[in-house]
Amino acid sequence: MMFHQWKNKYWLAALLLTLCANTAYAQLNILACEPEWAALTRTLAGDAAKVYSATTAQQDPHHIQARPSLIAKVRRADMLVCTGAELEVGWLPLLLRKSGNAKIQAGQAGYFMATDHVSLLEKPAVLDRSLGDIHAAGNPHIHLDPHRVQQVAVALVTSLIAIDPSNKNNYLENLQSFTLEWRDAISQWEKQTEELRGKRIVVSHNSWIYLEQWLGLEKLAVLESRPGIPPSSSHLSKVLTQLEQSPADMILHADYQNDKPARWLSKKTGLTVVGLPFSPADEESLIQWFNRLLKPLLSADS
């Protein structure tokens, strides 16, 4: 009998603790929409924040469902760190509306969109859905350019300080060490990838523009005839004829994308298909991820 009473009390205490946990803790709750921003935020916030990523590297950030678990996460978040530029337009607005959370609504300090802090490429001149699922603000996949990532890091620290001024020194120190490491890493990557300059590539979705620009890759063709629309066989054969006239060096696709069209083209042309991790894995740092991203490119080339 005594034991049962104790057990009940423990239960109650545990329940109360879970309910109060987030109010009692001083740690910030940060929800990142993509793993790359989760990795960056973890590095910059250190122990000052608990960071959760809404998506994994295996998921297409364009097409996420506003799942109950995500609504619950947004409800408790002190800050959102997302890409913006309409990448999350199919799900983030709904999460925001359902959350009943004032801190992370658009315009608040806790609403951080990375693309607001850098310049974007490929802003379309003509907005028409016959061109596919295009982003009016420009291509949002900026995390593939380490220089832009550095800009985002600076802006992110400014926002973190605005939300959590008591940990200002922590954030600034983290930014400083990140910047130093990042600078070294960039110069190393740029040295390593010197040989990739001018390589001609075929991509499956137009998500690599920032990487192409940074590494000096030349994009010959895209397998999707329009962004977001699976490649048709007529478009693929057009690409094939194009490649017969001016051959490419490799085919790139993101790990999460359907690789069938790329494999088909590879069979016809003998080109290497390079599957790249579009985003960091769980708990992976940005530097580790970039190393992993560049490795298959370099080995495909040699």
Next chain:
Amino acid sequence: MHKITFMAVITATLFNSSLVFATSETDAIQQQLDAIKKEYGQAIKALEDRLLKAEKGAQLANDQAQKLAVQLEQSSSTRTPSSAQNSFNPAISLILDGRFASFDNSPEDYELPGFALGNEAGLGEKGFSVGHSELVMSANIDDKFFGKMTLAFAEHDGETETELEEAFIQTLGLGKGFTITAGRFFSGIGYLNQQHAHAWDFADAPLIYRGLFGDQLIDDGVQMTWLAPTDTFLQLGAELLGGSRFPAGGTTSGIGAWTAFADIGGDIGIEHSWQLGLSHWRSDNIKDRDSGGHAHGAGEAETPSFSGDSKISALDLVYKWAPNGNPNNRNFKFQFEYFDRQEDGNVVMLNSGPPLEMTSYDGHQKGWYAQAVYKFKPQWQMGFRYDWLDSNNRGSDADVLAEAGLDNEGHTPRRYSATLEWLPSEFSRLRLQYNQDESYEETDHQLLLQYTMSLGSHSAHQF
């Protein structure tokens, strides 16, 4: 060379900044941050300029073509609206829906024995018809409110009818997990009820929705929801409703109906997610709720009219699976809902008599459906659904009950449905659906070919 110099600048700035915040001069820190931002910005710009120059040759032809297109566009529109004005316009989207329907039985003979049909319940028209076209406008009103309106256009007996389907305001980030909605909205009862018909996985409503709500429960009122601050999704909500629309109905002053609901949900690993809901709807003192009766043939239609108390309880379950949690290429969805309605009052047959035919009424109706939808390729999806209804209605005058369509005629309505959908993009869908409809004794074979297209701004879909 460029890069090395700006890196040096950044390092210098950062080292300086460490000295600065050691002396805790906060303004200086901000300045340093700004300086880093600025220098990096300039460096990036320089890089981009270089690249741009390199790319310019190849892009020149492309640019000229684009310029020409822009010029053409500008010359064709006499005056472009000020972009500052335009950019604050609400997000507008238009849903176009059209279908071709083939039925073995006449849709006019349709009935659901044991259920008095009301609102939009029915099979729709045979042959070609435009279904529900919808015009949706929504925007954040300010930092406190969100607003949305949906106008539905449908054709009934050769006339175009406009219906205000939704018109509500909603608080934005009220805090502590609270959200208040006011106006006309889809009630929080059940699962499918909160979704627009164009987002459904089948061309028609489940039989139990048709029988109880006339497809969907919409009402005017206030809704409050609260989201618990827990890792597991837990939402509680309640609504106070006008109750002047089916399945309440008649004239009410003040609050004619209310609902309460609870939803719980979460993920299991990365690939599975689920949601379970319980909900209750209640309307006491309904006065004169009209519905369609049993098909009669000649003479002026006698309309059954119910007065009394009504309550509905519902259970809904949704489970979704996507390989690696990435629903874009393949995904699976299972959905189940159960409803139970109890009513107590009397039914009068309008236009009958004199004297008016009348019976006491003690009704019990229940039903469920289960459906599974599988997207097996990025652009292809198939689905199966099974519907089942039952009722046990009693009254003082069995003949009047039968005339009101409330006698189940010893039949339990059921229906088997299958669909195949082609989804060329996120914005378009072509659907082929087959129903073996055993709603009433004579089995009907129904074939529907439907398109649903969404134009304009990108809408976000609910789980």
